[in-house]
Amino acid sequence: MSGKTLYDKLWDSHLVRQDDGGTALLYIDRHLVHEVTSPQAFEGLRLAGRRPWRSQSILAVPDHNVPTTDRAAGISDPVSRVQVETLDLNCSEFDITEFTMTDLRQGIVHVIGPEQGATLPGMTVVCGDSHTSTHGAFGALAFGIGTSEVEHVLATQCLIQKKSGNMQIRVDGRLAPGVSAKDVVLAIIGRIGTAGGTGFALEFGGQVIRDLSMEGRMTVCNMAIEAGARAGMIAVDDTTIAYLEGRPYAPGGEHWDQAVSAWAELHSDADAGFDRVITLDAGSLAPQVSWGTSPEMVTAIDAVVPDPDAESDPVKREGMRNALAYMDLQPGMAITDIRPDHVFIGSCTNARIEDLRAAAAVIRGRRVAAGIKQALVVPGSGLVKQQAEAEGLDRVFTEAGFEWREPGCSMCLAMNADRLEAGDRCASTSNRNFEGRQGQGGRTHLVSPAMAAAAAVAGHFTDVRQAGDT
Amino acid sequence: MDKFTVISGIVTPLDRPNVDTDAIIPKQFLKSIHRTGFGPNLFDDWRYLDHGEPGKDNSRRPLNPDFVLNQSPYQDAVILLGRENFGCGSSREHAVWALLDYGFRVVIAPGFADIFFNNCFKNGVLPIVLDSVVVDRLFEAVAGSPGYTLRVDLPAQQITTPEQEIIGFEVDPFRKDCLIQGLDDIALTLQHADDIRRYEEARWLEVPWLFDK
Ligand code: SF4
Numbered sequence: 001m002s003g004k005t006l007y008d009k010l011w012d013s014h015l016v017r018q019d020d021g022g023t024a025l026l027y028i029d030r031h032l033v034h035e036v037t038s039p040q041a042f043e044g045l046r047l048a049g050r051r052p053w054r055s056q057s058i059l060a061v062p063d064h065n066v067p068t069t070d071r072a073a074g075i076s077d078p079v080s081r082v083q084v085e086t087l088d089l090n091c092s093e094f095d096i097t098e099f100t101m102t103d104l105r106q107g108i109v110h111v112i113g114p115e116q117g118a119t120l121p122g123m124t125v126v127c128g129d130s131h132t133s134t135h136g137a138f139g140a141l142a143f144g145i146g147t148s149e150v151e152h153v154l155a156t157q158c159l160i161q162k163k164s165g166n167m168q169i170r171v172d173g174r175l176a177p178g179v180s181a182k183d184v185v186l187a188i189i190g191r192i193g194t195a196g197g198t199g200f201a202l203e204f205g206g207q208v209i210r211d212l213s214m215e216g217r218m219t220v221c222n223m224a225i226e227a228g229a230r231a232g233m234i235a236v237d238d239t240t241i242a243y244l245e246g247r248p249y250a251p252g253g254e255h256w257d258q259a260v261s262a263w264a265e266l267h268s269d270a271d272a273g274f275d276r277v278i279t280l281d282a283g284s285l286a287p288q289v290s291w292g293t294s295p296e297m298v299t300a301i302d303a304v305v306p307d308p309d310a311e312s313d314p315v316k317r318e319g320m321r322n323a324l325a326y327m328d329l330q331p332g333m334a335i336t337d338i339r340p341d342h343v344f345i346g347s348c349t350n351a352r353i354e355d356l357r358a359a360a361a362v363i364r365g366r367r368v369a370a371g372i373k374q375a376l377v378v379p380g381s382g383l384v385k386q387q388a389e390a391e392g393l394d395r396v397f398t399e400a401g402f403e404w405r406e407p408g409c410s411m412c413l414a415m416n417a418d419r420l421e422a423g424d425r426c427a428s429t430s431n432r433n434f435e436g437r438q439g440q441g442g443r444t445h446l447v448s449p450a451m452a453a454a455a456a457v458a459g460h461f462t463d464v465r466q467a468g469d470t
Numbered sequence: 471m472d473k474f475t476v477i478s479g480i481v482t483p484l485d486r487p488n489v490d491t492d493a494i495i496p497k498q499f500l501k502s503i504h505r506t507g508f509g510p511n512l513f514d515d516w517r518y519l520d521h522g523e524p525g526k527d528n529s530r531r532p533l534n535p536d537f538v539l540n541q542s543p544y545q546d547a548v549i550l551l552g553r554e555n556f557g558c559g560s561s562r563e564h565a566v567w568a569l570l571d572y573g574f575r576v577v578i579a580p581g582f583a584d585i586f587f588n589n590c591f592k593n594g595v596l597p598i599v600l601d602s603v604v605v606d607r608l609f610e611a612v613a614g615s616p617g618y619t620l621r622v623d624l625p626a627q628q629i630t631t632p633e634q635e636i637i638g639f640e641v642d643p644f645r646k647d648c649l650i651q652g653l654d655d656i657a658l659t660l661q662h663a664d665d666i667r668r669y670e671e672a673r674w675l676e677v678p679w680l681f682d683k
Contacts, residue, residue: 016662016665016666016669017662017665019644021642021643021644022642023642023644025659025662025665025666027666027669027670027673029680036500036501036562037500037561037562037563039503039504040503040504040505040563043503043504043505048656050656053666056681064500065501077501079501079502079524079525080501082501082503083501083502083503086503120679120680122677122680123680128561128563129560129561130559130560130561130585144561144585145561145585145588146561146562146563146566146585146588146589146592147505147563147564147589148563148589148592148593149588149589149592151656152655152656152659155656155659155660156656156659156660156663156666157666157670158659158666160644160655160658160659162642164584194488194555194558195488195554195555195558195581195583198555198581198582198583198584199584228555228558228583228584229584230584230585249682251679251682252682255678255679255682256679258678258679259677259679262677294488294490315487315553315554316487318485318486319486319487319488322486413492413497413560414497415497415498415500415501432490432492432559432560434490434492434493434559435492435493435515436492436493436496436515437492440496440515440521
């Protein structure tokens with residue numbers, strides 16, 4: 001009999017019941033909640049006269065709508081304000097822990113969960129948010145759900161699920177300096193496509209993944225959804241355990257020791273079978289830049305914008321043409337000739353302390369180029385911001401001409417006041433380059449924090465591996 | 471949830487791959503705390519020539535004549551025909567609420583993103599996966615005769631074309647049952663409340679730290 005994958009183990013240990021036909025009831029350990037996808041779920045709960053099954057399993061935070069400028073002034077957009085206030089009211093009515101907008105611990109839901117140790121190995125973690133895959137970096141089964149499912153988890157602590165397939169993505173080699181977790185995951189998506197992982201739970205492994213910090217691993221798992229997979233995950237190792245020790249929600253005392261020994265099992269067995277295996281050698285991987293309107297439309301910094309005429313699939317060809325028209329790019333143009341006028345360093349993909357350090361290292365002592373209209377740094381949480389300020393990173397950014405903001409989703413999706421205008425072009429450390437994602441008519445190029453910083457300084461995309469020489 | 475049995479209606483072709491949920495309902499409309507009222511802003515960026523905001527009177531906004539929903543007879547369509555990876559991106563259920571609010575009850579495509587696919591079933595919308603060759607043929611048929619209709623019979627798992635051709639489709643039996651009966655799956659799950667409690671007790675003994683905070 002072959003062994004189990006990490007996903008098999010996580011699935012089996014959360015099975016409350018299994019019905020014929022493959023439908024299962026899966027127990028949920030941690031439920032993260034934000035203001036955008038929860039109001040209708042709480043309303044449904046109320047209308048049915050139900051209460052949350054286990055309020056203690058829930059951690060709530062407003063992040064999508066919050067202003068990144070002075071919080072003391074409140075939220076000026078009345079519609080956004082109502083949504084955030086609705087979350088506050090729901091949390092107090094149902095006895096749910098919430099880090100409110102003015103709490104130091106407030107931040108992007110996928111940043112604060114791990115930061116607090118509220119995401120633990122072996123857990124099932126859900127949130128009404130597709131980037132919940134981020135938490136899989138801890139050897140957890142974490143995935144995004146819709147609002148009806150949010151209500152279902154609130155009411156029952158369970159979800160009705162069907163098991164996905166097992167897919168392994170092995171990244172071998174060692175990353176060159178200047179090449180980061182973001183480049184790895186963009187390259188994976190470029191390789192397998194945005195539907196490449198649909199129907200699968202992804203497990204990332206290989207030397208490159210093992211060498212990544214927890215923050216880098218979160219960046220990789222964060223974008224599993226951009227490869228079509230609801231869940232991405234990474235086996236537990238010493239890096240995982242070292243990260244968690246002492247965090248506020250992590251187990252303490254005797255429970256810590258028990259937990260650590262149990263977590264040793266959270267990896268795929270050597271003889272586990274995967275339905276699909278992809279291997280990637282990252283030894284020669286160059287920093288990546290997206291050129292289109294889907295995260296799979298990505299290439300290396302030293303490449304050129306691809307030519308739709310060279311694509312044989314007619315649907316893809318048309319998609320590429322639409323994307324190039326929207327992005328206002330010509331086939332054959334060097335990626336290094338693309339000139340962004342906005343730079344956004346933030347989002348649940350890349351707004352943790354290591355991301356800010358990587359960007360600051362490129363910027364230190366330099367200035368934002370003249371052609372850049374706005375350069376924003378939006379830390380992932382209040383605690384990340386505090387840490388960055390303690391290290392003086394805020395001054396590195398502001399002295400270079402960046403704006404240093406309060407934590408939230410900000411220009412990742414532009415639900416608050418931070419957004420691109422039509423025709424603006426942005427070097428962004430976020431995860432989606434869909435049409436209009438950062439503002440209607442706005443053009444997004446996905447890159448790593450170091451690459452965004454290098455573009456800010458140079459005024460065009462440039463290879464951060466050589467940025468020191470310019 | 472509205473029950474779903476048999477639905478006939480006009481097919482709207484949306485001929486592009488990777489239609490994401492940001493495109494189906496742009497972010498500014500997610501600020502609503504309700505489940506209804508999203509229909510007028512379905513595909514807002516593609517459908518109107520100006521920028522939409524919640525509260526704006528949509529009836530006075532300039533329409534994009536090139537967008538399929540603004541062309542006759544597609545205003546009254548109930549079936550949406552899409553391409554690969556339909557509904558990718560954000561988990562926002564608002565995307566399904568917008569489709570439903572507009573009047574769509576069926577989406578046909580060669581492939582769907584998982585979360586969107588799930589969300590459809592929770593709201594009485596039937597997502598149907600058909601082979602891309604069949605989808606290609608439907609796109610051609612629709613282009614050849616605008617106003618082309620299909621009849622979708624969920625109990626029989628069959629689509630019937632105007633030429634009386636029958637196309638079978640797959641659907642998960644549990645989800646099919648929920649759709650046909652319009653079942654509330656929370657009530658269904660709560661029938662197993664004892665199982666959930668038993669699971670919790672066993673789990674608490676095994677991994678007590680998960681119940682600390
Ligand atoms: S930062 Fe962006 S991707 Fe992440 S949760 Fe916020 S809006 Fe979603």
